[in-house]
Amino acid sequence: MEPARSSEPFSPTEFHSVLKYLVENKIKLNPNIIVPQSAGPARVQPREELMLANIAESCPFRACMSFVVGGALGGFIGLFNSSMAPQHTTVQMSTRETLMDMKSTIVSNAKQFATIGFMFAGVECCVESYRAKTDWRNSVYAGGITGGLLGFRAGIKAAGFGAAGFAAFSAAIDYFMHTSSLFNPSN
Numbered sequence: 512m513e514p515a516r517s518s519e520p521f522s523p524t525e526f527h528s529v530l531k532y533l534v535e536n537k538i539k540l541n542p543n544i545i546v547p548q549s550a551g552p553a554r555v556q557p558r559e560e561l562m563l564a565n566i567a568e569s570c571p572f573r574a575c576m577s578f579v580v581g582g583a584l585g586g587f588i589g590l591f592n593s594s595m596a597p598q599h600t601t602v603q604m605s606t607r608e609t610l611m612d613m614k615s616t617i618v619s620n621a622k623q624f625a626t627i628g629f630m631f632a633g634v635e636c637c638v639e640s641y642r643a644k645t646d647w648r649n650s651v652y653a654g655g656i657t658g659g660l661l662g663f664r665a666g667i668k669a670a671g672f673g674a675a676g677f678a679a680f681s682a683a684i685d686y687f688m689h690t691s692s693l694f695n696p697s698n
Contacts, residue, residue: 570640574633581628582621589613589620631657631681647685654681 566572593616635653655678662673
């Protein structure tokens with residue numbers, strides 16, 4: 512016959528003896544994070560894997576990745592825009608002139624998108640770290656700050672309009688990304 516179990520996992524004396532054993536022997540608990548695995552038992556992440564995860568989640572890495580992706584997207588959009596440029600239809604240009612014009616349009620758009628991506632992702636990550644929350648407000652605040660900084664070159668009024676416009680655009684994109692059934696199959 513089994514002894515009756517109490518509702519508590521340990522009695523106070525058992526808890527005290529285990530605590531005394533751990534403190535007196537100075538046994539350190541493993542600081543590594545245990546990650547549940549979908550195929551198999553849980554495992555302790557190696558130190559190198561934890562370090563890579565921390566680097567990938569850092570603000571500088573996220574900003575640099577947005578710089579690279581923004582530059583690639585800007586280059587693609589620049590290529591598309593240069594193929595439909597009005598000067599190509601009204602003025603006869605040589606192949607060399609056309610390629611030089613395409614290059615300048617691609618490089619210009621790539622720089623602009625890379626800069627905006629870097630600024631927005633960096634500011635959003637800093638806002639998220641400061642607020643210690645992940646919600647829609649982070650993108651709105653980051654959009655306002657980024658739009659204000661970009662518009663500030665043209666003056667205070669332009670900075671205000673840039674902040675308001677970029678914040679509204681960020682809110683709309685965030686709303687679309689989180690409520691669209693295309694991206695959220697649970698709806």
